[in-house]
Amino acid sequence: MVDQHSESGRTLDGEILADPAENPGIAVAPALTPAGQAALARAQAFARQAVSPATLRAYKADWTHYAAWCDQTGFVPVPATPAVVGAYLSSLAGSHAPTTIRRRLAAIGTMHRFNDLPWNPAHGDIQHPLRGALRNHGRAVQKAAALTLPMLRQLVATCDRTARGRRDRALLLIGFAAALRRSELVALQVDDIAEDARGLRLRIRRGKTDQAGEGAEIGVPRGRHVETCPVRAFQDWMEIATRKSGPLFRRISTGYTIGDVGMHPDAVRRILAYRAEMAGLVIEGFDRLSAHALRVGFITEAYAKGVRDEDIMRHTRHRTQSVMRGYVQRAGLVSDSPAGMLDL
Known part of the structure; x- marks a missing residue:
């Protein structure tokens, strides 16, 4: 058996995407012309854009965790043999959610592939511990609660006419009506919004499932009620x-001065939590009020109103019906249960 301990001292700098000069896997001919150098640099720049910034941040955090574990256990992080990866995945069982375990495996693989290192995720020494870890995980995945229309009205009612109140009201109503992800909501630019007599047209420059950067347009009509009209907000x-x-x-300062800097995606969650606390809104059960509640709320409310699946998917830009229907099924978990048909 090959010794997995760290006397070799091999390390990487922790970057998921290294610069061409830092990547020994890229051979550059001495006689390469400036045009060739520029083409290579351009290819590397596009390679960086192939992974979304949010995914890249998550992968870097995952790689840091894996490297720290290797340091504590005495294993070499790279190149990682299947046995080492399997041991790491086993260490996550019982304390990490299945999605986290899978993402950390993906991060390790991404690091190896981008640095031209051997990587075989199908190896039994990886797959068998992975399956065991996923079957025996101890953390239930907490789902995002759906923000219903009555709940949305409660949150909006806490928004006064101050700068912060107006901003939060617009953010909540546009986020809900357009079924936006938090990253899409804070990425909106002023010139991404076009207004006409019917309502608003939003240009989404890039979404989670739009890795090619094709963009999309969403229509948001005027609301029937002044207090919940996204156009008025x-x-x-x-x-x-x-x-x-x-x-x-x-961003808005404590002195209510509107700044020039955009908001961080996590600000959406903080605004929701703040407005929920002001409204005295308590989320019961296993769910949590996250920034995704706006998007989930739109889906469940639209389905309850009889909107067709294909119309909901066109608006939310879901590529598969299974993901969208998952939100709907959770919303009707009790009301649509066959147990209700029994004479209990």
């Missing part, structure tokens, strides 16, 4: 934001 916010370009939703 947008107008109220723009009235004081007075910006013709840059991020649509901006």
Whole structure:
């Protein structure tokens, strides 16, 4: 058996995507012309864009965790043999969710592939511990609660006419009506919004499932009620934001000064939590109120109103029906249960 301990001292810098000069796997001919060098650099730049920034951040954090585990146990992180990877995955069982375990395996694989190192995720020494870890995990996955229309009205009612109140109201209503992910919501630019007599047209430059960067457009019509109309909320916010370009939703100082810097995606969750606390809203059961609640809430409310699956999917930009229907099934878990048909 090959010794897996760290006397070899081989390490990597922890970067998922190394620069061409730092990657020994890329051979550059001495006589390469400037045009050739530029072409190589351009290819590397596009390679960096092949992975979304959010995924890249998660992979880097996962790699750091794996490297720290190797340091503690005495194993060499790279090149990682299947036995070492299997041992690491086994260490995650019982304390990490299945999605986290799978993502950390993907991060290790990504590091190896981008550095031209051998990688065989189908090896039994990886797959068998992985299956065991997934079957015996001890953490239940907490799902995002669906923000229903009555709940949304409660949150919006806490938004006053201050700068923060107007911004939060617009963010909540646009996020819900457009069924946006938190990253898409904070990435909106002022010139991504077009207004006409019917409502708003939103340009989504890039979404989670849009890895090719093709973009999409979403229509948001005027609401029937003033207090929950996303178009009115947008107008109220723009009235004081007075910006013709840059991020649509901006940070606001404690002195209510509207800044020029856009918001972090996690700010959506914090706004939801803050408004829920102000409204006295308590989420019961196993669910949690996350930034995804806006998107999940739109799906469940639209389905309850009889909107067709294909119309919901076109609006939410889901590629498969199974993911979208998963939210719907959870919403009707009790009301649609066959146990209700029994004479209990």
